[in-house]
Amino acid sequence: MTGRNYFLAALLALLFGFAGAALWSLSGLGDRQVRGYLLDHPEVLAEMADAYQAKQASERLSAVAGEVAEPFPGAVLGNPEGSVTLVEFTDYGCTYCRMSKPEVDRLVADNPDLRVVIREWPIFRGSEEAARMALAAAQQGKFAAFHDAMFALGPPDAASIEKAARAAGLDLAAAREFASSETATREIAKTMRLAETLGFTGTPSWVVGGKVIEGAVGYDGLDAAIGDARGS
Known part of the structure; x- marks a missing residue:
């Protein structure tokens, strides 16, 4: 041949x-x-390329699926005991992540069995401080409140992060101490490693069931993937 x-x-x-x-x-x-x-x-070649990329993504996910779906304690939205898990790699400085937030809220409202694991992946300038404070909020059991406030207050900076922390009712002294801890550093490094392993190039990125998804794919795209995961 x-x-x-x-x-x-x-x-x-x-x-x-x-x-x-x-x-x-x-x-x-x-x-x-x-x-x-x-x-x-010629469309056959594009379909084949997509199939090949999906196969590669599935193989990469299989090596780290357990780690990806295991949240930092408290960094969960929706039903913490939900039978279907959607993992979001997100950044508070990401415009598309902010645009996706109402869609995630809607998915949570429409799917009582949905557990949303948030992985803090600070890749934009100034985002790491917000990600660290989010982990501190999770440690205090107030992650959802901080998450909502941080996106509502706009791009992260020292002022907006403090406002979000106060709005969430955090113990600021304890939160600042935790945010600078080695535990927070290790968690962010872990998420960065997982994102690299999965081949993600930006936020938001998602994992649901056996699917790896990049970009702001919208409510319908995520809802379909959740439905597939539920049926599998």
Whole structure:
């Protein structure tokens, strides 16, 4: 088999499985026919690329799924005992994360069995201090209140972080101490490692069931993924 035939067989293996690739090889179907088909149906290549990327993402997730779905204590929205888990990698300085928040709130309201694990992934300038305070809020059992207030108050800076902490009713002295602790540092480093392992390039990013999703995909996209996870 020529080098091109090997490449075509690999593409067909992705699309039809290895049995299909083997049948193509044995059938004697030439390069010209396959090339002609792919030129007439270029969308097939995009579909195959998407399938390949989804397969790679699934394989990466399988190695860290337990860690990803295990929240920092208290950093959970919705039903803490929910049977379906949506994990969000988020940043308080991310505009698309802020835009996604009402959609997550709606998902929680519409799905009583949904547990939303928030992973603080500060990748924007100035966001790490807000992420650390969010972990302090979780440690005090007031994560949801801080999370809501921080997004409502706009981009994170010293003033908005303190306002959010006060709005959430945090013990500020204890929160500041925890925010600077090694525990908070390790948690942020863990989330960064998980995001890198999963191949995420930005926020928001999501994990639900066996799916890895990047970007502000909207309510419908997340709701469909939750439905798939529930049915699996």
